[in-house]
Amino acid sequence: MTETAISALHAAFARQRAAFAAEPRRTLSQRLKDLFALQTALKKHETAIAEVISADFGHRAPAETQLAEVSFLLADLRHTRRHLARWADTRPVPVEMTLKPGKAYIRREPKGVVGIISPWNYPVQLALAPLIAAIAAGNRVMIKPSELTPKTSAFLKQFLGALFDEDLVSVIEGGADIASAFSALPFDHILFTGSTAVGRKVAESAAKNLTPVTLELGGKSPAVIAPDYDVREAAKTLSWGKFFNAGQTCIAPDYVLVPREKLHVFTEAALAEIRDMWVNSANHADYTAIISERHFDRLNAMVEAARSAGDSVHQVEELAQNTNTRHFAPTLILNPARDSAVMREEIFGPIWPIIAYDSLDDAIAYIRQGDHPLALYAYAKNTDTARQIIRRTQSGGASINVPFLHMSVADLPFGGVGASGYGAYHGEHGFLTFTHQRGVFEAPSWHPLKWIRPPYGRLFKALNWLQSR
Numbered sequence: 471m472t473e474t475a476i477s478a479l480h481a482a483f484a485r486q487r488a489a490f491a492a493e494p495r496r497t498l499s500q501r502l503k504d505l506f507a508l509q510t511a512l513k514k515h516e517t518a519i520a521e522v523i524s525a526d527f528g529h530r531a532p533a534e535t536q537l538a539e540v541s542f543l544l545a546d547l548r549h550t551r552r553h554l555a556r557w558a559d560t561r562p563v564p565v566e567m568t569l570k571p572g573k574a575y576i577r578r579e580p581k582g583v584v585g586i587i588s589p590w591n592y593p594v595q596l597a598l599a600p601l602i603a604a605i606a607a608g609n610r611v612m613i614k615p616s617e618l619t620p621k622t623s624a625f626l627k628q629f630l631g632a633l634f635d636e637d638l639v640s641v642i643e644g645g646a647d648i649a650s651a652f653s654a655l656p657f658d659h660i661l662f663t664g665s666t667a668v669g670r671k672v673a674e675s676a677a678k679n680l681t682p683v684t685l686e687l688g689g690k691s692p693a694v695i696a697p698d699y700d701v702r703e704a705a706k707t708l709s710w711g712k713f714f715n716a717g718q719t720c721i722a723p724d725y726v727l728v729p730r731e732k733l734h735v736f737t738e739a740a741l742a743e744i745r746d747m748w749v750n751s752a753n754h755a756d757y758t759a760i761i762s763e764r765h766f767d768r769l770n771a772m773v774e775a776a777r778s779a780g781d782s783v784h785q786v787e788e789l790a791q792n793t794n795t796r797h798f799a800p801t802l803i804l805n806p807a808r809d810s811a812v813m814r815e816e817i818f819g820p821i822w823p824i825i826a827y828d829s830l831d832d833a834i835a836y837i838r839q840g841d842h843p844l845a846l847y848a849y850a851k852n853t854d855t856a857r858q859i860i861r862r863t864q865s866g867g868a869s870i871n872v873p874f875l876h877m878s879v880a881d882l883p884f885g886g887v888g889a890s891g892y893g894a895y896h897g898e899h900g901f902l903t904f905t906h907q908r909g910v911f912e913a914p915s916w917h918p919l920k921w922i923r924p925p926y927g928r929l930f931k932a933l934n935w936l937q938s939r
Protein backbone atom coordinates (compact mmCIF):
# COMPACT_ATOMS: atom_id res chain seq x y z
CA MET A 471 0.00 0.00 0.00
CA THR A 472 1.67 3.15 -1.10
CA GLU A 473 1.46 6.24 1.03
CA THR A 474 0.64 8.22 -2.11
CA ALA A 475 -2.43 6.14 -2.92
CA ILE A 476 -3.75 6.51 0.62
CA SER A 477 -3.11 10.28 0.66
CA ALA A 478 -4.87 10.57 -2.72
CA LEU A 479 -7.83 8.63 -1.27
CA HIS A 480 -8.04 10.94 1.76
CA ALA A 481 -7.69 14.02 -0.45
CA ALA A 482 -10.52 12.84 -2.71
CA PHE A 483 -12.74 12.30 0.33
CA ALA A 484 -11.87 15.72 1.78
CA ARG A 485 -12.70 17.37 -1.57
CA GLN A 486 -16.12 15.70 -1.67
CA ARG A 487 -16.82 16.58 1.98
CA ALA A 488 -15.95 20.24 1.34
CA ALA A 489 -18.06 20.32 -1.82
CA PHE A 490 -21.04 18.83 0.02
CA ALA A 491 -20.67 21.37 2.82
CA ALA A 492 -20.52 24.22 0.28
CA GLU A 493 -23.49 22.93 -1.73
CA PRO A 494 -25.54 20.48 0.33
CA ARG A 495 -28.68 20.60 -1.82
CA ARG A 496 -28.09 19.88 -5.49
CA THR A 497 -31.27 20.91 -7.28
CA LEU A 498 -33.58 18.48 -8.99
CA SER A 499 -32.63 19.90 -12.39
CA GLN A 500 -28.90 19.46 -11.67
CA ARG A 501 -29.47 15.82 -10.75
CA LEU A 502 -31.65 15.17 -13.78
CA LYS A 503 -28.98 16.74 -15.98
CA ASP A 504 -26.32 14.43 -14.47
CA LEU A 505 -28.50 11.36 -15.03
CA PHE A 506 -29.19 12.35 -18.62
CA ALA A 507 -25.48 12.90 -19.26
CA LEU A 508 -24.76 9.41 -17.90
CA GLN A 509 -27.49 7.90 -20.07
CA THR A 510 -26.15 9.54 -23.22
CA ALA A 511 -22.57 8.51 -22.48
CA LEU A 512 -23.53 4.90 -21.77
CA LYS A 513 -25.26 4.64 -25.13
CA LYS A 514 -22.26 6.16 -26.85
CA HIS A 515 -19.77 3.79 -25.19
CA GLU A 516 -21.77 0.55 -25.45
CA THR A 517 -19.19 -1.15 -27.64
CA ALA A 518 -16.23 0.07 -25.60
CA ILE A 519 -17.88 -1.30 -22.45
CA ALA A 520 -18.39 -4.74 -24.03
CA GLU A 521 -14.76 -4.76 -25.19
CA VAL A 522 -13.19 -3.68 -21.93
CA ILE A 523 -15.17 -6.17 -19.82
CA SER A 524 -14.31 -8.91 -22.28
CA ALA A 525 -10.63 -8.00 -22.02
CA ASP A 526 -10.80 -8.43 -18.23
CA PHE A 527 -12.68 -11.74 -18.38
CA GLY A 528 -10.59 -13.22 -21.15
CA HIS A 529 -13.94 -13.42 -22.90
CA ARG A 530 -17.34 -12.03 -21.93
CA ALA A 531 -20.26 -12.79 -24.26
CA PRO A 532 -21.13 -9.39 -25.81
CA ALA A 533 -24.87 -10.12 -25.59
CA GLU A 534 -24.54 -10.73 -21.85
CA THR A 535 -22.79 -7.37 -21.40
CA GLN A 536 -25.48 -5.73 -23.48
CA LEU A 537 -28.32 -7.24 -21.46
CA ALA A 538 -26.97 -7.28 -17.92
CA GLU A 539 -24.85 -4.14 -17.90
CA VAL A 540 -25.76 -1.53 -20.53
CA SER A 541 -29.48 -2.22 -21.14
CA PHE A 542 -30.06 -2.78 -17.42
CA LEU A 543 -28.52 0.61 -16.60
CA LEU A 544 -30.33 2.44 -19.39
CA ALA A 545 -33.67 1.10 -18.14
CA ASP A 546 -32.72 2.11 -14.60
CA LEU A 547 -31.78 5.64 -15.76
CA ARG A 548 -35.03 6.06 -17.70
CA HIS A 549 -37.10 4.91 -14.72
CA THR A 550 -35.19 7.12 -12.27
CA ARG A 551 -35.44 10.23 -14.46
CA ARG A 552 -39.16 9.66 -14.98
CA HIS A 553 -39.97 9.34 -11.25
CA LEU A 554 -37.30 11.42 -9.53
CA ALA A 555 -39.41 14.56 -9.04
CA ARG A 556 -42.04 12.53 -7.16
CA TRP A 557 -39.49 10.57 -5.11
CA ALA A 558 -37.66 13.74 -4.07
CA ASP A 559 -40.80 15.63 -3.08
CA THR A 560 -41.50 16.61 0.51
CA ARG A 561 -44.27 14.44 2.01
CA PRO A 562 -46.92 15.95 4.26
CA VAL A 563 -47.82 13.83 7.30
CA PRO A 564 -51.15 14.18 9.14
CA VAL A 565 -50.87 15.50 12.71
CA GLU A 566 -52.96 14.54 15.73
CA MET A 567 -55.59 17.01 16.89
CA THR A 568 -53.58 17.91 20.01
CA LEU A 569 -50.65 19.06 17.86
CA LYS A 570 -52.69 21.27 15.59
CA PRO A 571 -52.43 23.91 14.23
CA GLY A 572 -48.88 22.67 13.60
CA LYS A 573 -48.03 20.73 10.47
CA ALA A 574 -45.62 17.89 9.85
CA TYR A 575 -43.73 16.73 6.81
CA ILE A 576 -40.83 14.56 5.69
CA ARG A 577 -38.02 16.17 3.76
CA ARG A 578 -36.07 13.73 1.58
CA GLU A 579 -32.50 14.97 1.89
CA PRO A 580 -29.20 13.53 0.59
CA LYS A 581 -27.07 11.75 3.18
CA GLY A 582 -23.86 13.46 2.02
CA VAL A 583 -20.78 11.61 0.75
CA VAL A 584 -21.44 8.00 -0.20
CA GLY A 585 -18.98 5.12 -0.74
CA ILE A 586 -19.68 2.32 -3.21
CA ILE A 587 -17.54 -0.85 -3.20
CA SER A 588 -18.25 -3.10 -6.18
CA PRO A 589 -17.30 -6.64 -7.31
CA TRP A 590 -15.96 -7.97 -10.62
CA ASN A 591 -18.79 -10.14 -11.92
CA TYR A 592 -20.92 -7.33 -13.42
CA PRO A 593 -18.29 -4.63 -13.04
CA VAL A 594 -20.17 -1.79 -14.75
CA GLN A 595 -23.73 -2.52 -13.59
CA LEU A 596 -22.76 -3.02 -9.95
CA ALA A 597 -20.72 0.20 -9.82
CA LEU A 598 -23.17 2.38 -11.74
CA ALA A 599 -26.60 1.19 -10.51
CA PRO A 600 -25.82 2.31 -6.93
CA LEU A 601 -24.25 5.49 -8.38
CA ILE A 602 -27.50 6.32 -10.21
CA ALA A 603 -29.52 5.97 -6.99
CA ALA A 604 -26.97 7.95 -4.97
CA ILE A 605 -26.72 10.92 -7.33
CA ALA A 606 -30.49 10.90 -7.87
CA ALA A 607 -30.79 11.37 -4.10
CA GLY A 608 -28.36 14.34 -4.32
CA ASN A 609 -25.21 12.78 -2.84
CA ARG A 610 -21.55 12.94 -3.76
CA VAL A 611 -20.11 9.54 -4.55
CA MET A 612 -16.80 7.69 -4.38
CA ILE A 613 -16.56 4.30 -6.11
CA LYS A 614 -14.02 1.58 -5.40
CA PRO A 615 -14.36 -1.02 -8.19
CA SER A 616 -12.80 -4.50 -8.11
CA GLU A 617 -9.09 -5.06 -8.67
CA LEU A 618 -9.98 -8.25 -10.61
CA THR A 619 -11.30 -6.14 -13.50
CA PRO A 620 -8.51 -3.52 -13.67
CA LYS A 621 -9.18 -2.51 -17.29
CA THR A 622 -12.86 -1.89 -16.55
CA SER A 623 -11.94 0.04 -13.39
CA ALA A 624 -9.58 2.26 -15.42
CA PHE A 625 -12.32 2.70 -18.02
CA LEU A 626 -14.83 3.71 -15.32
CA LYS A 627 -12.40 6.27 -13.93
CA GLN A 628 -11.93 7.87 -17.32
CA PHE A 629 -15.59 7.56 -18.36
CA LEU A 630 -16.96 9.12 -15.15
CA GLY A 631 -14.09 11.63 -15.00
CA ALA A 632 -15.18 12.99 -18.38
CA LEU A 633 -18.76 13.42 -17.14
CA PHE A 634 -18.47 14.66 -13.56
CA ASP A 635 -16.20 16.84 -11.44
CA GLU A 636 -14.14 14.78 -9.02
CA ASP A 637 -15.85 16.45 -6.10
CA LEU A 638 -19.14 14.95 -7.30
CA VAL A 639 -18.07 11.48 -8.51
CA SER A 640 -14.66 9.91 -8.12
CA VAL A 641 -13.27 6.44 -8.82
CA ILE A 642 -10.56 4.98 -6.60
CA GLU A 643 -8.61 2.11 -8.17
CA GLY A 644 -6.66 -0.42 -6.13
CA GLY A 645 -6.67 -3.75 -4.32
CA ALA A 646 -7.86 -5.01 -0.95
CA ASP A 647 -5.53 -2.67 1.00
CA ILE A 648 -7.02 0.42 -0.66
CA ALA A 649 -10.50 -1.09 -0.30
CA SER A 650 -9.92 -1.54 3.40
CA ALA A 651 -8.72 2.09 3.80
CA PHE A 652 -11.71 3.16 1.69
CA SER A 653 -14.21 1.42 3.98
CA ALA A 654 -12.59 3.09 7.01
CA LEU A 655 -13.49 6.59 5.70
CA PRO A 656 -16.30 8.34 7.61
CA PHE A 657 -18.80 8.13 4.74
CA ASP A 658 -22.45 9.03 5.28
CA HIS A 659 -23.42 5.69 3.73
CA ILE A 660 -21.57 2.70 2.24
CA LEU A 661 -23.10 0.30 -0.26
CA PHE A 662 -20.96 -2.82 -0.53
CA THR A 663 -21.52 -5.56 -3.11
CA GLY A 664 -19.36 -8.66 -2.74
CA SER A 665 -18.71 -11.70 -0.61
CA THR A 666 -20.13 -12.33 2.86
CA ALA A 667 -16.63 -12.56 4.38
CA VAL A 668 -15.52 -9.14 3.09
CA GLY A 669 -18.98 -7.67 3.79
CA ARG A 670 -18.52 -8.53 7.44
CA LYS A 671 -15.20 -6.61 7.49
CA VAL A 672 -16.80 -3.60 5.80
CA ALA A 673 -19.63 -3.56 8.36
CA GLU A 674 -17.12 -3.72 11.24
CA SER A 675 -15.06 -0.92 9.80
CA ALA A 676 -18.10 1.27 9.10
CA ALA A 677 -19.43 0.71 12.63
CA LYS A 678 -16.44 2.61 14.02
CA ASN A 679 -17.74 5.73 12.23
CA LEU A 680 -21.43 4.89 12.77
CA THR A 681 -21.66 4.82 8.98
CA PRO A 682 -24.85 3.08 7.82
CA VAL A 683 -24.16 0.21 5.42
CA THR A 684 -26.06 -1.67 2.75
CA LEU A 685 -24.58 -5.14 2.24
CA GLU A 686 -25.36 -6.81 -1.09
CA LEU A 687 -23.84 -10.26 -0.57
CA GLY A 688 -24.14 -13.70 -2.13
CA GLY A 689 -25.08 -17.19 -1.03
CA LYS A 690 -26.45 -20.43 -2.39
CA SER A 691 -29.65 -19.52 -4.24
CA PRO A 692 -31.76 -22.64 -4.76
CA ALA A 693 -34.21 -23.56 -7.50
CA VAL A 694 -37.00 -26.03 -6.68
CA ILE A 695 -39.03 -27.80 -9.33
CA ALA A 696 -42.37 -28.93 -7.88
CA PRO A 697 -43.69 -32.41 -8.83
CA ASP A 698 -46.39 -30.90 -11.11
CA TYR A 699 -43.91 -28.99 -13.33
CA ASP A 700 -42.49 -30.41 -16.58
CA VAL A 701 -38.77 -30.72 -15.81
CA ARG A 702 -37.87 -30.45 -19.51
CA GLU A 703 -39.55 -27.04 -19.59
CA ALA A 704 -37.81 -25.99 -16.38
CA ALA A 705 -34.44 -27.08 -17.84
CA LYS A 706 -34.82 -24.47 -20.61
CA THR A 707 -34.89 -21.33 -18.49
CA LEU A 708 -32.99 -22.67 -15.50
CA SER A 709 -29.97 -23.74 -17.60
CA TRP A 710 -29.92 -20.33 -19.23
CA GLY A 711 -29.99 -18.65 -15.81
CA LYS A 712 -27.34 -20.95 -14.38
CA PHE A 713 -24.80 -20.66 -17.21
CA PHE A 714 -25.37 -16.98 -18.06
CA ASN A 715 -22.01 -15.24 -17.40
CA ALA A 716 -20.70 -18.82 -16.83
CA GLY A 717 -22.53 -18.97 -13.51
CA GLN A 718 -20.68 -15.93 -12.13
CA THR A 719 -23.91 -14.27 -11.06
CA CYS A 720 -24.94 -13.51 -7.48
CA ILE A 721 -28.54 -14.60 -8.15
CA ALA A 722 -27.68 -17.62 -10.35
CA PRO A 723 -29.59 -20.77 -9.39
CA ASP A 724 -26.68 -22.25 -7.40
CA TYR A 725 -28.25 -25.73 -7.16
CA VAL A 726 -31.55 -27.29 -8.18
CA LEU A 727 -33.92 -29.60 -6.30
CA VAL A 728 -35.76 -32.07 -8.53
CA PRO A 729 -38.32 -34.83 -7.76
CA ARG A 730 -36.30 -38.06 -7.36
CA GLU A 731 -38.01 -39.94 -10.19
CA LYS A 732 -37.26 -37.07 -12.60
CA LEU A 733 -33.59 -36.59 -11.77
CA HIS A 734 -32.30 -38.26 -14.93
CA VAL A 735 -34.86 -36.72 -17.27
CA PHE A 736 -33.92 -33.29 -15.92
CA THR A 737 -30.18 -33.98 -16.23
CA GLU A 738 -30.51 -35.13 -19.84
CA ALA A 739 -32.76 -32.16 -20.67
CA ALA A 740 -30.35 -29.67 -19.06
CA LEU A 741 -27.34 -31.12 -20.97
CA ALA A 742 -29.31 -30.91 -24.22
CA GLU A 743 -30.33 -27.31 -23.51
CA ILE A 744 -26.74 -26.27 -22.71
CA ARG A 745 -25.52 -27.79 -25.99
CA ASP A 746 -28.37 -26.20 -27.88
CA MET A 747 -27.74 -22.73 -26.42
CA TRP A 748 -23.97 -22.45 -26.34
CA VAL A 749 -22.11 -25.09 -28.33
CA ASN A 750 -23.12 -23.75 -31.71
CA SER A 751 -21.97 -20.16 -31.24
CA ALA A 752 -18.75 -19.67 -33.19
CA ASN A 753 -15.65 -19.93 -31.01
CA HIS A 754 -17.79 -19.98 -27.83
CA ALA A 755 -18.77 -16.36 -28.53
CA ASP A 756 -21.88 -16.57 -26.34
CA TYR A 757 -20.22 -18.47 -23.51
CA THR A 758 -18.31 -16.35 -20.98
CA ALA A 759 -14.91 -17.28 -19.55
CA ILE A 760 -13.87 -17.50 -15.89
CA ILE A 761 -12.48 -14.30 -14.42
CA SER A 762 -9.06 -15.58 -13.28
CA GLU A 763 -6.77 -18.62 -13.05
CA ARG A 764 -7.38 -18.72 -9.31
CA HIS A 765 -11.15 -18.91 -9.78
CA PHE A 766 -10.69 -21.49 -12.55
CA ASP A 767 -8.54 -23.70 -10.28
CA ARG A 768 -11.03 -23.38 -7.43
CA LEU A 769 -13.83 -24.65 -9.71
CA ASN A 770 -11.63 -27.51 -10.96
CA ALA A 771 -10.90 -28.52 -7.38
CA MET A 772 -14.66 -28.67 -6.66
CA VAL A 773 -15.22 -30.99 -9.62
CA GLU A 774 -12.23 -33.16 -8.70
CA ALA A 775 -13.51 -33.46 -5.13
CA ALA A 776 -16.92 -34.58 -6.47
CA ARG A 777 -15.23 -37.18 -8.71
CA SER A 778 -13.13 -38.49 -5.82
CA ALA A 779 -16.28 -38.78 -3.71
CA GLY A 780 -17.74 -41.00 -6.45
CA ASP A 781 -20.44 -38.52 -7.53
CA SER A 782 -21.89 -38.77 -11.01
CA VAL A 783 -20.37 -35.85 -12.98
CA HIS A 784 -21.50 -34.78 -16.48
CA GLN A 785 -19.55 -32.15 -18.43
CA VAL A 786 -20.25 -30.45 -21.73
CA GLU A 787 -16.70 -30.90 -22.98
CA GLU A 788 -17.31 -29.00 -26.23
CA LEU A 789 -17.36 -25.80 -24.15
CA ALA A 790 -14.19 -26.56 -22.19
CA GLN A 791 -11.05 -24.46 -22.21
CA ASN A 792 -9.38 -24.21 -25.59
CA THR A 793 -6.15 -22.39 -26.35
CA ASN A 794 -5.61 -19.45 -24.01
CA THR A 795 -9.14 -19.12 -22.78
CA ARG A 796 -10.56 -19.77 -19.35
CA HIS A 797 -13.77 -21.38 -20.57
CA PHE A 798 -14.90 -23.91 -17.97
CA ALA A 799 -17.01 -26.81 -19.23
CA PRO A 800 -20.59 -26.63 -17.89
CA THR A 801 -20.69 -29.34 -15.24
CA LEU A 802 -23.64 -31.14 -13.65
CA ILE A 803 -23.07 -33.08 -10.42
CA LEU A 804 -25.80 -35.45 -9.27
CA ASN A 805 -26.62 -35.62 -5.58
CA PRO A 806 -23.37 -34.35 -4.05
CA ALA A 807 -23.23 -34.71 -0.25
CA ARG A 808 -24.43 -31.80 1.83
CA ASP A 809 -20.97 -31.36 3.36
CA SER A 810 -19.11 -31.43 -0.01
CA ALA A 811 -17.32 -28.23 -1.14
CA VAL A 812 -19.85 -27.76 -3.92
CA MET A 813 -22.72 -27.71 -1.39
CA ARG A 814 -20.93 -25.80 1.38
CA GLU A 815 -19.65 -22.84 -0.65
CA GLU A 816 -21.35 -20.47 -3.07
CA ILE A 817 -20.29 -21.97 -6.44
CA PHE A 818 -20.12 -18.78 -8.53
CA GLY A 819 -19.24 -20.70 -11.68
CA PRO A 820 -20.68 -23.16 -14.22
CA ILE A 821 -21.04 -26.14 -11.87
CA TRP A 822 -24.55 -27.27 -11.09
CA PRO A 823 -25.48 -29.68 -8.30
CA ILE A 824 -28.75 -31.47 -9.03
CA ILE A 825 -30.33 -32.81 -5.87
CA ALA A 826 -33.15 -35.35 -5.83
CA TYR A 827 -35.93 -34.96 -3.25
CA ASP A 828 -38.73 -37.29 -2.15
CA SER A 829 -41.38 -34.79 -1.11
CA LEU A 830 -41.80 -31.04 -1.40
CA ASP A 831 -41.60 -30.88 2.41
CA ASP A 832 -38.14 -32.49 2.18
CA ALA A 833 -37.05 -29.98 -0.49
CA ILE A 834 -38.19 -27.06 1.67
CA ALA A 835 -36.47 -28.53 4.73
CA TYR A 836 -33.26 -28.89 2.68
CA ILE A 837 -33.34 -25.17 1.77
CA ARG A 838 -34.14 -24.15 5.32
CA GLN A 839 -31.08 -25.95 6.67
CA GLY A 840 -28.80 -23.45 4.92
CA ASP A 841 -28.27 -19.70 5.33
CA HIS A 842 -30.91 -17.42 3.85
CA PRO A 843 -29.99 -17.13 0.15
CA LEU A 844 -30.05 -14.00 -2.00
CA ALA A 845 -32.62 -15.46 -4.44
CA LEU A 846 -34.96 -18.44 -4.67
CA TYR A 847 -36.66 -19.90 -7.73
CA ALA A 848 -39.88 -21.89 -7.38
CA TYR A 849 -41.13 -23.75 -10.45
CA ALA A 850 -44.70 -25.04 -10.15
CA LYS A 851 -47.66 -25.31 -12.50
CA ASN A 852 -50.00 -24.62 -9.63
CA THR A 853 -49.35 -21.06 -8.44
CA ASP A 854 -50.47 -21.95 -4.90
CA THR A 855 -47.70 -24.55 -4.72
CA ALA A 856 -45.11 -21.99 -5.85
CA ARG A 857 -46.41 -19.45 -3.34
CA GLN A 858 -46.29 -22.08 -0.61
CA ILE A 859 -42.59 -22.65 -1.37
CA ILE A 860 -41.99 -18.90 -1.09
CA ARG A 861 -44.05 -18.66 2.12
CA ARG A 862 -42.19 -21.47 3.85
CA THR A 863 -38.67 -20.26 3.05
CA GLN A 864 -36.70 -17.00 3.38
CA SER A 865 -34.55 -15.35 0.73
CA GLY A 866 -33.56 -11.83 -0.38
CA GLY A 867 -35.90 -12.02 -3.40
CA ALA A 868 -37.65 -14.69 -5.45
CA SER A 869 -39.03 -15.43 -8.91
CA ILE A 870 -41.66 -18.00 -9.83
CA ASN A 871 -41.16 -20.13 -12.98
CA VAL A 872 -38.27 -18.01 -14.33
CA PRO A 873 -34.78 -17.13 -13.12
CA PHE A 874 -33.58 -13.54 -12.41
CA LEU A 875 -36.64 -11.47 -13.33
CA HIS A 876 -37.44 -10.14 -9.86
CA MET A 877 -34.25 -8.10 -10.20
CA SER A 878 -35.44 -6.56 -13.47
CA VAL A 879 -38.59 -5.03 -12.00
CA ALA A 880 -37.54 -1.45 -11.40
CA ASP A 881 -39.47 -0.90 -8.19
CA LEU A 882 -38.86 -4.22 -6.43
CA PRO A 883 -36.32 -3.86 -3.61
CA PHE A 884 -33.16 -5.80 -4.46
CA GLY A 885 -31.15 -7.06 -1.50
CA GLY A 886 -30.43 -9.96 0.80
CA VAL A 887 -31.55 -11.19 4.18
CA GLY A 888 -29.42 -12.79 6.89
CA ALA A 889 -26.15 -14.06 5.43
CA SER A 890 -27.03 -12.69 1.96
CA GLY A 891 -26.95 -9.12 3.29
CA TYR A 892 -29.14 -6.30 4.53
CA GLY A 893 -30.68 -3.18 3.05
CA ALA A 894 -31.80 -2.96 -0.57
CA TYR A 895 -31.74 -0.74 -3.63
CA HIS A 896 -33.24 -0.36 -7.16
CA GLY A 897 -35.95 2.15 -8.06
CA GLU A 898 -37.34 4.22 -5.22
CA HIS A 899 -35.79 1.79 -2.69
CA GLY A 900 -32.35 2.81 -3.99
CA PHE A 901 -33.26 6.48 -3.79
CA LEU A 902 -34.34 5.97 -0.17
CA THR A 903 -31.19 4.01 0.71
CA PHE A 904 -29.15 7.13 0.01
CA THR A 905 -31.71 9.56 1.47
CA HIS A 906 -32.14 10.86 4.97
CA GLN A 907 -35.85 11.15 5.67
CA ARG A 908 -35.92 14.20 7.89
CA GLY A 909 -39.07 14.64 9.95
CA VAL A 910 -40.03 18.27 10.50
CA PHE A 911 -42.76 19.74 12.69
CA GLU A 912 -43.73 23.30 11.89
CA ALA A 913 -45.61 25.30 14.53
CA PRO A 914 -47.02 28.79 14.12
CA SER A 915 -45.35 31.40 16.30
CA TRP A 916 -48.41 31.48 18.58
CA HIS A 917 -48.59 27.67 19.12
CA PRO A 918 -50.48 26.94 22.39
CA LEU A 919 -47.59 24.79 23.70
CA LYS A 920 -46.37 27.90 25.47
CA TRP A 921 -49.23 27.44 27.99
CA ILE A 922 -48.35 23.83 28.81
CA ARG A 923 -45.83 24.37 31.60
CA PRO A 924 -45.49 23.89 35.31
CA PRO A 925 -47.24 24.32 37.55
CA TYR A 926 -49.46 21.93 35.55
CA GLY A 927 -53.07 23.01 35.81
CA ARG A 928 -56.44 22.40 34.19
CA LEU A 929 -55.31 23.03 30.57
CA PHE A 930 -52.51 20.45 30.92
CA LYS A 931 -54.95 17.90 32.34
CA ALA A 932 -57.46 18.51 29.54
CA LEU A 933 -54.80 18.15 26.83
CA ASN A 934 -53.34 15.09 28.49
CA TRP A 935 -56.79 13.54 28.67
CA LEU A 936 -57.40 14.26 24.98
CA GLN A 937 -54.07 12.73 24.00
CA SER A 938 -54.28 9.59 26.13
CA ARG A 939 -57.90 8.76 25.30
Ligand code: NAD
Nearest residue numbers: 588589590615616646649650653664665668686687688720
Ligand atom coordinates in the same frame (compact mmCIF):
# COMPACT_ATOMS: atom_id res chain seq x y z
P1 NAD B 1 -15.14 -9.61 -2.81
O1 NAD B 1 -15.86 -9.54 -1.51
O2 NAD B 1 -13.91 -10.40 -2.88
O3 NAD B 1 -14.77 -8.14 -3.34
C1 NAD B 1 -15.72 -7.12 -3.50
C2 NAD B 1 -15.06 -5.76 -3.35
O4 NAD B 1 -14.57 -5.66 -2.02
C3 NAD B 1 -13.87 -5.51 -4.28
O5 NAD B 1 -13.95 -4.20 -4.80
C4 NAD B 1 -12.67 -5.63 -3.34
O6 NAD B 1 -11.58 -4.82 -3.72
C5 NAD B 1 -13.25 -5.12 -2.04
N1 NAD B 1 -12.53 -5.56 -0.85
C6 NAD B 1 -11.66 -6.57 -0.71
N2 NAD B 1 -11.18 -6.62 0.55
C7 NAD B 1 -11.76 -5.61 1.23
C8 NAD B 1 -11.68 -5.14 2.58
N3 NAD B 1 -10.91 -5.72 3.48
N4 NAD B 1 -12.43 -4.07 2.92
C9 NAD B 1 -13.24 -3.47 2.02
N5 NAD B 1 -13.36 -3.88 0.74
C10 NAD B 1 -12.63 -4.94 0.35
O7 NAD B 1 -16.23 -10.16 -3.85
P2 NAD B 1 -16.03 -10.52 -5.38
O8 NAD B 1 -15.24 -11.77 -5.49
O9 NAD B 1 -15.60 -9.33 -6.15
O10 NAD B 1 -17.56 -10.81 -5.80
C11 NAD B 1 -18.15 -12.06 -5.63
C12 NAD B 1 -19.14 -12.05 -4.49
O11 NAD B 1 -20.03 -10.96 -4.62
C13 NAD B 1 -20.03 -13.28 -4.50
O12 NAD B 1 -20.18 -13.74 -3.18
C14 NAD B 1 -21.34 -12.76 -5.04
O13 NAD B 1 -22.47 -13.50 -4.68
C15 NAD B 1 -21.37 -11.39 -4.49
N6 NAD B 1 -22.23 -10.54 -5.29
C16 NAD B 1 -23.39 -10.07 -4.75
C17 NAD B 1 -24.23 -9.28 -5.52
C18 NAD B 1 -25.51 -8.72 -4.98
O14 NAD B 1 -26.09 -7.89 -5.65
N7 NAD B 1 -25.95 -9.10 -3.80
C19 NAD B 1 -23.89 -8.97 -6.84
C20 NAD B 1 -22.70 -9.47 -7.35
C21 NAD B 1 -21.88 -10.24 -6.57
